[in-house]
Amino acid sequence: NAGVTQTPKFQVxxxxxxxxxxxxxxxxxxxxxxxxxxxxxxxxLIYYSASEGTTDKxxxxxxxxxxxxxxxxxxxxxxxxxxxxxxxxxxASSVGQRVYEQYFGPGTRLTVT
Amino acid sequence: GESVGLHLPTLSVQEGDNSIxxxxxxxxxxxxxxxxxxxxxxxxxxxxxxRSNMDKRQGQRVTVLLNKTVKxxxxxxxxxxxxxxAVYFCAETPRVTFGSGTQLTxxx
Numbered sequence: 716n717a718g719v720t721q722t723p724k725f726q727v728x729x730x731x732x733x734x735x736x737x738x739x740x741x742x743x744x745x746x747x748x749x750x751x752x753x754x755x756x757x758x759x760l761i762y763y764s765a766s767e768g769t770t771d772k773x774x775x776x777x778x779x780x781x782x783x784x785x786x787x788x789x790x791x792x793x794x795x796x797x798x799x800x801x802x803x804x805x806x807a808s809s810v811g812q813r814v815y816e817q818y819f820g821p822g823t824r825l826t827v828t
Numbered sequence: 829g830e831s832v833g834l835h836l837p838t839l840s841v842q843e844g845d846n847s848i849x850x851x852x853x854x855x856x857x858x859x860x861x862x863x864x865x866x867x868x869x870x871x872x873x874x875x876x877x878x879r880s881n882m883d884k885r886q887g888q889r890v891t892v893l894l895n896k897t898v899k900x901x902x903x904x905x906x907x908x909x910x911x912x913x914a915v916y917f918c919a920e921t922p923r924v925t926f927g928s929g930t931q932l933t934x935x936x
Contacts, residue, residue: 755837755928757926757928757929758917758926759926760923773923805872815862815919815924816862817872817874819872820871822870
């Protein structure tokens, strides 16, 4: 089992460019999450998908969109990147929304110049 | 929404000593509290959770204490090892909300 995988590992964007961060899990989990982590701060929830076919906003959704492509995959899209979106992005999954043990991917380090 | 905070930012302990990492929470309606460990350059890793109707839970070398009266949570690590060096986050539920974390450094 690979667990949770994320691509790419690193990315540099110019302001206004768009990109999609990919996430996949092979644990047959129902729930998936996208977080961002800024220096000196904990993780903040961007969006989550409690189950296939549903998505909901988290704490900091502005400037992002998500797609739950199927049970395995959950992507995060930045339509018009801004320097404030420079961060490390983590994808996570759990058996269900009320099962709080989440499995995290290795992260994507994004820099927007 | 409510947030978890009031972590000490750093904690240094001697190898072999016990570590205590503290956390204050705000959401009295949390049904579980969770501890995660994040090593440098990696994603967070689940350590242990505690249900809100418990006041203590033990795992392998770790113990979680919950004091609902003062909304305080602690993680105790016995016989701290170099591999325990990491940032430790507590989180409250049901919307998993992370605190800013405590950097634990284990000194040789």
